[in-house]
Amino acid sequence: KNQVEQSPQSLIILEGKNCTLQCNYTVSPFSNLRWYKQDTGRGPVSLTIMTFSENTKSNGRYTATLDADTKQSSLHITASQLSDSASYICVVGTGNQFYFGTGTSLTVIP
């Protein structure tokens, strides 16, 4: 069964600290893995997209890693800011189908 699981479900960190979010998947065949940031009441915004041959991709303070062998990905956020408070969603693509993780809710506090 194609599934995408994210951990932790929620996370609270102090402003300026780093954090890492996890995504494990069983989707097959694998085409790509995407990380999105979703602010409350808004649509998701793309952070990174990685294909099978890519094992890391950065977008500013966001760095995603991919291990296609173990079917795991992580999103590392450096020097967190209050505006990073949002839900982070891992999406795995297979062909024209996309499987969504349940998201990690991140709260950055001053």
Place this chain on the structure above:
Amino acid sequence: GAVVSQHPSWVICKSGTSVKIECRSLDFQATTMFWYRQFPKQSLMLMATSNEGSKATYEQGVEKDKFLINHASLTLSTLTVTSAHPEDSSFYICSAKRGQGFNSPLHFGNGTRLTVT
């Protein structure tokens, strides 16, 4: 700036009426658009895949006669919630693929908050 525009951003309607939500790709043509529903503190749930010029493909459990999807042009897909009931109240989001490839960017609209009274 936004590449997928969704309208309206929120709507309140009475039970039994119909509501239409529009999803437009602003600077690209999208042969495939997707419609999702999102409940509070949950992830997006795919409702249907909208293909330009053909019938939408609905996910299991989604009533196609209740959630009418029309993808009449390469830049516009609409979702009509017919005979709305309070349980249809939710956050509806669309997305559009920019390009045909599997790895093409997938852009999301900003969602529509539907409240049925």
